[in-house]
Amino acid sequence: MLFHSTRGKDSHKSFKEIAIQGLASDGGLYVPDYWPEIDLDKVKNCKTYGEIAKLVLPAFADGSYEEAEITSMVDEIWQGFPSRELVQFRKFNNFAVAELFHGPTAAFKDFGLQMVSYFLHRILKESNKHGVILGATSGDTGSAAIHACKGYSNIKTFILLPEGNMSEIQRRQMSTVDQENVFAIKVNGTFDDCQDIVKEAFKTDQYLPNNFTLLAVNSINWLRIIAQICYYFFAYASLNTTKSLCFSVPSGNFGNVFSAYSAYKMGLPIKEICVAVNSNDILHRFFSNNDYSKQPTVSTISPSMDISVASNFERLVYDYYLDRDANRCRELFNAFNSNQLQLDPEIFENKLNLFSSLAVSDSETKNIINYFFKEHEYILDPHSAIACKRALEESNSYVIGMATAHPDKFPTLFNSLNIQITDHHPALKGLKDKEERLVVLPCEYSAIRDFIRNSL
Numbered sequence: 001m002l003f004h005s006t007r008g009k010d011s012h013k014s015f016k017e018i019a020i021q022g023l024a025s026d027g028g029l030y031v032p033d034y035w036p037e038i039d040l041d042k043v044k045n046c047k048t049y050g051e052i053a054k055l056v057l058p059a060f061a062d063g064s065y066e067e068a069e070i071t072s073m074v075d076e077i078w079q080g081f082p083s084r085e086l087v088q089f090r091k092f093n094n095f096a097v098a099e100l101f102h103g104p105t106a107a108f109k110d111f112g113l114q115m116v117s118y119f120l121h122r123i124l125k126e127s128n129k130h131g132v133i134l135g136a137t138s139g140d141t142g143s144a145a146i147h148a149c150k151g152y153s154n155i156k157t158f159i160l161l162p163e164g165n166m167s168e169i170q171r172r173q174m175s176t177v178d179q180e181n182v183f184a185i186k187v188n189g190t191f192d193d194c195q196d197i198v199k200e201a202f203k204t205d206q207y208l209p210n211n212f213t214l215l216a217v218n219s220i221n222w223l224r225i226i227a228q229i230c231y232y233f234f235a236y237a238s239l240n241t242t243k244s245l246c247f248s249v250p251s252g253n254f255g256n257v258f259s260a261y262s263a264y265k266m267g268l269p270i271k272e273i274c275v276a277v278n279s280n281d282i283l284h285r286f287f288s289n290n291d292y293s294k295q296p297t298v299s300t301i302s303p304s305m306d307i308s309v310a311s312n313f314e315r316l317v318y319d320y321y322l323d324r325d326a327n328r329c330r331e332l333f334n335a336f337n338s339n340q341l342q343l344d345p346e347i348f349e350n351k352l353n354l355f356s357s358l359a360v361s362d363s364e365t366k367n368i369i370n371y372f373f374k375e376h377e378y379i380l381d382p383h384s385a386i387a388c389k390r391a392l393e394e395s396n397s398y399v400i401g402m403a404t405a406h407p408d409k410f411p412t413l414f415n416s417l418n419i420q421i422t423d424h425h426p427a428l429k430g431l432k433d434k435e436e437r438l439v440v441l442p443c444e445y446s447a448i449r450d451f452i453r454n455s456l
Helices: 015-021 040-044 049-061 067-077 109-126 141-149 168-175 191-203 222-239 255-265 282-289 313-321 326-335 345-349 362-376 382-392 411-416 445-455
Strands: 003-005 030-032 088-091 095-099 130-136 155-161 182-187 212-215 245-250 270-277 355-359 398-403 439-441
Touching (some): 003 015, 015 109, 015 222, 030 222, 040 049, 049 067, 067 109, 088 222, 109 130, 109 155, 109 222, 130 445, 141 155, 141 168, 141 182, 155 168, 155 445, 168 182, 168 411, 182 445, 191 445, 222 245, 222 398, 245 255, 245 382, 255 270, 255 313, 270 282, 270 382, 282 355, 355 382, 382 398, 439 445
Parallel strands (some): 095 398, 130 155, 130 212, 155 182, 182 439, 245 270, 270 355
Antiparallel strands (some): 003 030, 088 095
């Protein structure tokens, strides 16, 4: 399998190359040259997420690793999960919740980051190099990256924490890790400001020593998409419903939604993908009205979704709407910095069948949380609650709400709702007793660059 950029000027890249490079050299995002088809009969016989991964991962890593070698790796990748049941399901009368938060940082991003860090470490070791991870986080990505990479001495991790309403638990998951190769950096800017610094850093890595490589671990890295594809197939195998499937996915940077779309392209019989967002509704405005225009970010009780631009959206536009027209994709996204992105109305109208969307306010999110607690004695975190709104609406499909974070990460919210969390996540115990090791820097590229250079 080889990969190419959505913007058409970077191609013929192997699995190993895109793992290290992350963002394509032309500014686009990597996609596979074709969509491999997964045998659904084999999927139905799988009993664990790992068995699904042994079907999916070889389809993308072919050419870089032998299949037998890949399947043996799968048994090592997710060893950091406290539970051997990596994905768990809560079934209701006509829908289900897929719990993706049983990893070491209590969020779905553990799936992708555990895979990314495993392969980055392995590939760097093969070439006798060291890696520098630089990322920005709106809540969960940073902690998942830090915990996935902290045990690898050939990788140093720098995560930018913006100002805003990230929960104390989310912050402490990053700031209390006592490792010499981990740096949690608080800056006086928004998540989008932090993302701009990260993008600037990736334009040139000449400030790094020769044996260091700058690495991307946010959802633009295709390896994260692979790991997330697996749990959509696993849900299909585990829930075994005869009804049509609808996955309702809480979305910020769109990587989790695009993973569902990828599974669909690989043969998973999905009828509907519901894109669920909060008041930062750029994705809802697009799917409902062909309006992809940047607006100021507002703070909500679902902070991991507080973004104004969805990083992975370009992949969907390229593959689904433009039928892989790289020239048109390049034109649209090069112009997006100063203009609204709007598709040709005929193209947009012809692609209305697969996707739906909804935007949920903070007050409505609280109502959904209260409903599930009172009616089902089940606690949803605010991001997962937004996705589960689709399950409460009339549907001819079997709706699967993707629960992306454990409610334990948001104690202040649940205290305000008079909801007591009794089922605590083992990874979050004792965080308040640990000393924080935050580095405080101005929200300036030069300051971040110099700090990284001086820390190597």
